[in-house]
Amino acid sequence: MPTHTFILNGKQVRVDVEDDVRLLWVLRDVLGVTGPKYGCGLDVCKACTCHINGKAFNPCSVPVSDIKPSDEITTIEGLPASAGKELHPMQEAWLEMDVAQCGYCQPGQIMAAVALVREAQAAGREISDADLDGIRNVCRCGTYPRIRQAIQQGAAQMSP
Amino acid sequence: MADGAARNVGLGHLAQLVDGLGQVLSYGLHLEKGAYLEGSWDNAFYTRQWNVPPELDVIVMPTTTGVPGGAGEFGVGTSMAAVACAYGRANGKMPTSFPINHDGPLGFEPLPTVPPIPQSPTDGLDHVH
Numbered sequence: 549m550p551t552h553t554f555i556l557n558g559k560q561v562r563v564d565v566e567d568d569v570r571l572l573w574v575l576r577d578v579l580g581v582t583g584p585k586y587g588c589g590l591d592v593c594k595a596c597t598c599h600i601n602g603k604a605f606n607p608c609s610v611p612v613s614d615i616k617p618s619d620e621i622t623t624i625e626g627l628p629a630s631a632g633k634e635l636h637p638m639q640e641a642w643l644e645m646d647v648a649q650c651g652y653c654q655p656g657q658i659m660a661a662v663a664l665v666r667e668a669q670a671a672g673r674e675i676s677d678a679d680l681d682g683i684r685n686v687c688r689c690g691t692y693p694r695i696r697q698a699i700q701q702g703a704a705q706m707s708p
Numbered sequence: 709m710a711d712g713a714a715r716n717v718g719l720g721h722l723a724q725l726v727d728g729l730g731q732v733l734s735y736g737l738h739l740e741k742g743a744y745l746e747g748s749w750d751n752a753f754y755t756r757q758w759n760v761p762p763e764l765d766v767i768v769m770p771t772t773t774g775v776p777g778g779a780g781e782f783g784v785g786t787s788m789a790a791v792a793c794a795y796g797r798a799n800g801k802m803p804t805s806f807p808i809n810h811d812g813p814l815g816f817e818p819l820p821t822v823p824p825i826p827q828s829p830t831d832g833l834d835h836v837h
Contacts, residue, residue, distance in 0.1 A: 564804070566709055566825075568830075570828050570830075570832075571832075583749075587749075588748045588749060589828045590747075590748045590750075590829065591748045591829050591830065591831075591832055591835065592749050593748070593749045594746040600833070601837060603837060604836065604837050605832055605835065605836045605837075606832050606835070607832065608828050608830030608831055608832070609829040609830065609831065609835075610830070610832035611830050614830070614832075614833055631824045649723060655832065659807075663837065666836070677762070680757060681757055681758040681825045682757075682758070683757040684756065684757070685757070686749045686754065686756065688754060689723055690722075690723040690724065690725075690726030690727045690755060691723050691726075692722075692723075692726055692755065692756075692757050693722040693723070693726070693760055693764070694722070694758070695757070696760065
């Protein structure tokens with residue numbers, strides 16, 4: 549069975565798994581990292597949103613063989629360390645706004661939010677309503693208004 | 709009640725309104741020959757971030773009975789009725805079945821319902837953002 553290696557939350561990991569297994573299952577079932585949630589497996593619901601080299605992506609739709617040894621994959625478990633804190637400012641904002649209802653989509657929502665804020669900050673602008681409207685992550689509890697407020701609050705605490 | 713708690717009650721009801729919006733306008737399933745035609749959240753049109761009203765005031769009425777009446781999930785029925793009434797007034801015709809787009813043409817191409825089930829996509833790295 550082929551061996552694949554990549555950087556997961558700051559550590560080089562190796563897995564023996566078939567080439568076409570989607571990365572989400574490698575993370576969850578092989579490596580036991582269950583923050584990224586399985587929702588649709590079609591790159592639609594965005595519950596599994598993680599970061600690859602700092603940008604948002606959905607591991608349900610990436611075969612593990614597409615990941616290079618130097619690629620840095622960050623899941624919600626590795627997000628605080630990326631900010632050098634106990635919790636990332638976006639997670640703090642989430643707690644303060646009491647965003648979660650059932651909570652299933654929230655790791656993906658937070659990872660998508662952080663990538664969105666980074667993108668806006670890199671372009672030298674504030675998060676806009678249009679940016680927030682572009683978030684595709686489904687929240688079946690309907691916590692969208694709280695998510696929007698938390699992202700704006702979290703963005704204010706994220707250093708560009 | 710502390711300010712924070714009051715705010716969160718209000719925000720909680722925003723979530724219920726979001727539910728009511730979808731239930732009235734777009735969020736339905738089509739059952740055909742024992743299988744749902746909707747294959748993902750891009751087919752079942754539940755409320756998404758871009759459907760959330762930009763301005764919304766939630767007023768929690770004082771209790772008159774001493775028993776729970778409308779908070780939490782109870783609020784979904786209320787908000788759905790409110791959205792349906794608003795839709796009816798805006799269009800001059802009261803809708804009588806929901807979601808209102810249910811009997812219209814499908815807004816998507818149904819996925820196959822016979823095995824093999826399609827595999828997950830492989831182009832995830834083309835959509836990094």
